[in-house]
Amino acid sequence: MSDAIDDETGESTRGERRLTTREAADLLGVKPETVYAYVSRGQLTSRRDPGGRGSTFDAAEVDALVRRGRRESATGGGDPVPRIRTGITLIEGDRYYYRGVDATELARAFRYEEIADWLWTGSLDPGVRFTAPAEALAAARRSVAALPAHSGSTDRLRVAAVAAAVADPLRFDLSPAAVLGTARSLIPTLVDALPTVGGPARGDAGVAGRLWPKLTERVPGEAGLRTLDMALSLLIDHDLAASTLAVRVAASARAHPYAVVSAGLGALDGPLHGAASGLAHRMLTEVLERGSAAAVVADHLRAGRRVPGLGHRIYPGPDPRAVALFAVLRELPGAEPVLTAAREVEATTARHVRLHANIDLALAALSVITGMAADAGETVFAVARTAGWIAHALEEYGERPLRMRPVGQYSGPRPPGQLP
Known part of the structure; x- marks a missing residue:
């Protein structure tokens, strides 16, 4: 049961001081929507105001979060690789978890889109389907078709992401609702923009059904589609891998979601990561x-x-x-x-x-x-990881802008130097 709040003092009937969303945001130095991001990550707890005016927050919790931020700012300068708080993936021992749930169990129980959407929103929507907007998909297909025949899969995905961005005049809207809309449309756009080598797509089988004919001529069968869907689900996120770190840096600079995904694809394109x-x-x-x-x-x-x-x-x-x-x-x-x-x-x-x-x-x-080309695994990896990159972007948009600005340790010749 919620505590009653005194309108004059902000005190609960149990004696604890409660803050409005605006008051909590001002103390933390963030936007009001970021306060709710802290709630979703378990860093703050909220209660509904019985008067119907929104949520309230325990002032002691907010003060503790402010103090913790100051301590990390004071001590983080000497750490060349500062730790980034995230509530998305935990790797512990020989297992890994999405928001505290065993990721392999999620992959066995749900489809890729369901897991991705749950990771973004915290709510499971059984049977959710992602769709590609006609204008963005047409632009992406034209751009991909213009590439040389020897282009790799990551080349095509990068070009498709840029084309889809240009087709979206609202791409700079970084509100959570807008970013979620972009995420749900961008993934199928990337997949549908790839050249087809097999039979028709299986739209009823979600992203896996759309991706399969982009990778092989063979007919998938239910076992094939389920296996591809599991591969996508298992690869959604894996903590702060190189591409995900690139995504966090781009999102910290408030790059839009298409650019964020492009940053991830750039870091993925190498033999030590996606390839x-x-x-x-x-x-x-x-x-x-x-x-x-x-x-x-x-x-x-x-x-x-x-x-x-x-x-x-x-x-x-x-x-x-x-x-x-x-x-x-x-x-x-x-x-x-x-x-x-x-x-x-x-x-x-x-x-x-x-x-x-x-x-x-x-x-x-x-x-x-399944008779796929050698770079098919890279394609699966990139498509799957796009969902994780969006999840990290959503987190980073709720943090202080440009916070990932390390200081270089200069190792060149000391000034003054002569003009070359």
């Missing part, structure tokens, strides 16, 4: 062609290259995303030879160093089993 599954795809293909994982692994080691798809700096044990995806890959037709090759790669490498299969190897197995 890593392509290297694992080529390795698995070579193992199947040569019939020997040992020979392929030996070639990688002889050349001084890491064996792709193995090990993860965060998980000392198995990558939970890989474990979950490998479990459903078994249901796909023709999966066993590819899964055997993946197991042999892991076992061969383990004779020298104990490394477990990571999500890149699982994505590579998916792409090889």
Whole structure:
């Protein structure tokens, strides 16, 4: 039951001092909507005013949050990589959680769009579907079609994001409602703008059904669509990976959501992040062609290259995303030879160093089993992670602008220097 609030003093009937939303925002130095972002992250608690004038906040809680912010500001200057508070993903031990819920269990129980929308809003909307606006999609398709034939999937997605942004004159509206609207339209726009290599899209199967014919000529079947949807769900977010950090920096500068996603795609386009599954795809293909994982692994080691798809700096044990995806890959037709090759790669490498299969190897197995191109895993990764980037942007828009401004440690020659 809510406490009654005295109109004159702001005191509750139990003696605690309550603040209005405006008063709390003024003390914290943020906008009123940011106060509610603190509530959604569990940093503040609110109560409805019995008089119907909005929410009230415990003054002691607000004061504690103000003091904590001052302490972090005072001590954060010497930390070259300051910690960023986030309520989206927790990685703990050999598991990871979206807003406190096991992410692999979410991926088994719900579809990609449902999880993404829940991550953004805190409310589950069963059966939610994302749709692409006609004008933005037309602009994105024209732009992607103009690219050279050898363009990579991330190139196409970046161009599609820019084209969709230009088609949206309201893109600079950073209110939560507007950002959510952009998120729900941008993801299907990115997918639908990609060239089609297979049959018609399965709109009834959501983003996975739209993405499948962009990746392979084969007919998916229900098992294929479910596996692709699980891959998307498992990859929505993974704490502050390189691309997500780029997104937070862009959002801190109040870049609009399209630009934020473009920043993420830029950081993703490399062999150490989103493109890593392509290297694992080529390795698995070579193992199947040569019939020997040992020979392929030996070639990688002889050349001084890491064996792709193995090990993860965060998980000392198995990558939970890989474990979950490998479990459903078994249901796909023709999966066993590819899964055997993946197991042999892991076992061969383990004779020298104990490394477990990571999500890149699982994505590579998916792409090889289903006849997808080598860069298909990168496409799946980028589309999936767009939902997580939007979640981080929503968080960052609620923080102080331009707060991520580190100071460089100059290592060049000391002045005064002569003109060159």
